[in-house]
Amino acid sequence: MKITIIGTGYVGLVTGACLAEIGNDVFCLDVDPRKIDILNNGGVPIHEPGLKEIIARTRAHGRITFSTDVKASVEHGEIQFIAVGTPPDEDGSADLQYVLEAARNIGRYMNGFKVIVDKSTVPVGTAERVRAVVEAELAARGLADRAARSFSVVSNPEFLKEGAAVDDFMRPDRIVLGSDDDEAGRLAREKMKRLYAPFNRNHERTLYMDVRSAEFTKYAANAMLATRISFMNEMSNLADRVGADIEAVRRGIGSDPRIGYHFLYAGVGYGGSCFPKDVQALVRTANDSGQQLRILEAVEAVNHDQKEVLVRKIEQVLGADLTGRTFAVWGLSFKPNTDDMREAPSRRVIAALLARGACVQAYDPVALDEARRVFALDLANRGDEHARLAFEASQEETLSGADALIVLTEWKEFKSPDFMHMKSVLKSPVIFDGRNLYEPQAMAELGIDYYAIGRPYVPLQSATDPHA
Template sequence: MKVTIVGTGYVGLVTGACLAEIGNDVFCVDVDPRKIDILNNGGVPIHEPGLQEMLRRTRAAGRIQFSTDVKASVEHGDIQYIAVGTPPDEDGSADLQYVLSAARNIGKYSNGFKVIVDKSTVPVGTALQVKKVVDEELKTRGLEGSDKHRFSVVSNPEFLKEGAAVDDFMRPDRIVIGIDDDYAGNLAREKMKRLYAPFNRNHERTLYMDVRSAEFTKYAANAMLATRISFMNDLSNLADTVGADIESVRRGIGSDPRIGYHFLYAGCGYGGSCFPKDVQALVQTARENGHTLRILEAVEAVNHDQKEVLVNKIVKRMGEDLRGRTFAVWGLAFKPNTDDMREASSRRIIEALLQRGATVRGYDPVAREEAGRVFALDLADRPEDLKRLQFVNTQQDALTGADALVIVTEWKEFKSPDFWHLKSALKTPVIFDGRNLYEPEAMAEMGIDYFAIGRPHAELDRSDSN
């Protein structure tokens, strides 16, 4: 089938590559010529495991192409995926300007029946706005109501985890499709059914529903996951106060099959491209419709405060004035297996340390370049702070001579370091762990002063301390 993907970010690029992998003829279009140049030269503008290899195969097979030619992209695909960004507006609502611009181009250049698929995360009612914009363009061309230029707007939200997006697309747990129950909708349903048939061979994974319910489902899913995270983070702070161990609590409640273990890990807050903006957008949708989502407002507030918890532990242990102190920071991206710095906890933590006069040496396996770009913008009006921030090439480079280690992202390579080497590299053997990677008792036995999230602080064994 001929498919067009509008937008070559995480969602668009993964969707395009995976659909090409199973044999479709895919045309990816983007208004950013830099991205298209990178892709046409064999590169990938994002870090996503398995994506570059898939693009190499599909490009070599001639099943995927990249261009800035909007007219050619519309003419190419019977199915037009809109996979552009929907950043939060000032009030927290989703900014739909890029979605509606893509819809306008489809109406402007449509050359036959089109299935227009909203793949971007959009609020309830967006499909209606997209339909209105396309109708306006067709009317301008004198084609409104033409059988040849019929179209159907479909909601097909993505459920991709950054760092595992390729696997999530190729082995989905569900495929949600919202579609109108009319003549054009029935034609669109048949095309979508054919397109996704390879993913349904073992068992049917597709859930058909009305468009508004499909739009709502994406926000509800991310809001539920964010709620579980903030719930555990809120409990972790109480555990700190009463002397309980949040890891024991997690195992105790997670063993209940009604609860399960997923997204029950306490830490230093969630970030990324989805959870923060989707929670905000759903809260704002409720306000616009005269409702208050009290639980989600609390989820957002807890997450905001959680990004300061690790800083508060550092200040309590080392003082408010951190001038002359150097901190090694392991992990910059908002989660492992990505270079995405959007809403990353490291940004708040590092800025707080710099504001108190500290020097920071940050290390991340893949996000170093993106972190440099982001912090240059974040600290543009604080050049003196920016001078005290350095991004290094190895874990060891970050550690040597630092006063303490701060762990922000749970990369696999951080889970089993050489603790004796780590201890000797630091000026003082202190770890502030925002992801609860280690056992407090084991750290204490090695003479490492270890501060985690919602876990008891064990007394040090001083017999072999530095």
């Protein structure tokens, strides 16, 4: 099938590459010539495991094209995926300007029946707005009488986890498809059914529903996952006060099949492009509808505060004035296997350390370039603070001359470091772990002062003397 992907960001690029991989003829459009140049020269503007290889393979077979030509993109695809950004507006609502501009271009240049697919995460009711924009463009071309049967708007939200997006697309848990129950809607549904047939061969994964329910499903899913994270983070803070171990609690409640283990890890809060903005957008949608989502408002507040829990632990141990202190930081991206720095907890933690006079030596396996860019913006008006932030080429280099190590992202390579070497390089053997990667008792036995999230501190002397 001939497919057009509008937007070569995270969702659009993964969607386009994977659809090309299974044999479709895919045209990827972006208005940013820099991105298109990178893609046409064999690069990939985002880090996602396996994506570069798929793009190289499908380009070699002529199944994927990258261009800034809007007219050609509309003429190419019988199915037009809108996969542009929907950043939060000042009031927390989703900014739909890029979605509506994409719809406007489709209406301006479409030359036959089109299935217009909202792949971007959009608020309930967006499909109607997209339809109205397309109809207005067709009317301007004198084609208003054909509008009802010349296109249909479908909601097909993405459920891709950054760092595992290719596998999620190729082996989906579910495919949510919202369409209208009219002649054009039924035709669109059949085309989408044909497109996704390769993913339904073992068993049917597609969930068919009305458009508004499909739009709502995406927000509800992300809100539920964000709620689980904030719930565990709030429990971890209470565990600190009452002397419980949140890891033991996690195993205890996760063993209940009604709860399960997914998204039950305590840490320094969630980040990324989805959970923060989607929770905000759903709260805003509720407010516009005359309802208050009290649970989600609390989820957002807990997550905001959680990003400085580790800073408060550092202050309790080392004092509020960190002038002259140097910290090694492992992990900058909001989660492993991505270079995404959007709403990353590292941004809040590092900014707080610098504001308290500290120096920071930071490392991330893939996000260093993106981190340099975002911290240059974050610290643009913060005096000499930017000068006290250094990015190192390896995790070992961050340790040299540092007073303590801070772990902020659970990359695999951080899970089994050489602790004895670490002790010999750090000024003092102290770890503040924002992801609970290590065991407190084991750290104490190694002579390392270890502070985690919701886990009891084990004094060094008690590690060897149970009566101390």
